[in-house]
Amino acid sequence: MIVTPEYNHSFPGTLKNALDRVYAEWNDKAAGLVSYGVDGRVRAVEALRPVLGALQLADVSAQVTLNLRTDFADFGASFTPGEHQGPALATLLDQLVSWSSALARTRGNPS
Template sequence: MIRIGIILGSTRPNRNGEQVASWVHDTASRRTDAEFEVIDLRDHPLPHLDEPLGAMHGDYQHAHTREWAATIASFDGFVMVTPEYNRSTSGVLKNALDYLYAEWNGKAAGFVSYGVVGGARAAEQLRLICGALQMATVSHQVTLSLMTEFENYTTLKPAEHSAAALDTLLDQVVAWSTALAPLRAASRAVAA
């Protein structure tokens, strides 16, 4: 069965992302075509890129990096839940992506973003980063405006169109993760 990680890309106190990731997981867990699990970056405290070698080498020196690599390697695709900070994604999510390379390759990614204008710019930045990591990003994305889909800017109240968009995004992530399985298998065979 395809495994999809829902990466909660904020570690801030009082973060809105926790509600968003829970909503994505609750919606996804009703499906029978994949398994879904939330990956909370709070559970993976990664110092700011402290590996002595670049991620392309795959020679991880620190236990926290090896644990992060094992977590990411166990999934076939991802839904990244990202806030938009200063027209980009969060530093903690960018750092988590930069820590690894091969573990991201050949996997699909979709984006659920939130912010004053829905976080669309953060998702677009993530598309560039994921492309460099040899990930296939799906075209559909969910953008949640703090102005219209959060009561008092803090309580998530997704609109019907956002729920429909999430279903389409999940369809695409599962389909692409399934289609990319032979590519991931070939990469693992070469690495072994």
């Protein structure tokens, strides 16, 4: 699971650096994506998807996008997700478990 803010229509450089530093450890694994920000939020995830592909990570299609205006009280002071976030997270986690199980076989793990 990767959680990222959206900065200037993308993900932060520190996340890119962290991903690049452990390239081999990411190979043949699944990734679920959660993003947050003021507007949009999906742009960070969409910018991140090709990077994950280059790292041989299989990102699942479901994602959770959190808006600082609606999912956080007092513009970020406390986390108060909307009711729609529960089902979105459940779908994301279901896909992540399914892909993780399937990819474990490619790494030589039986389950």
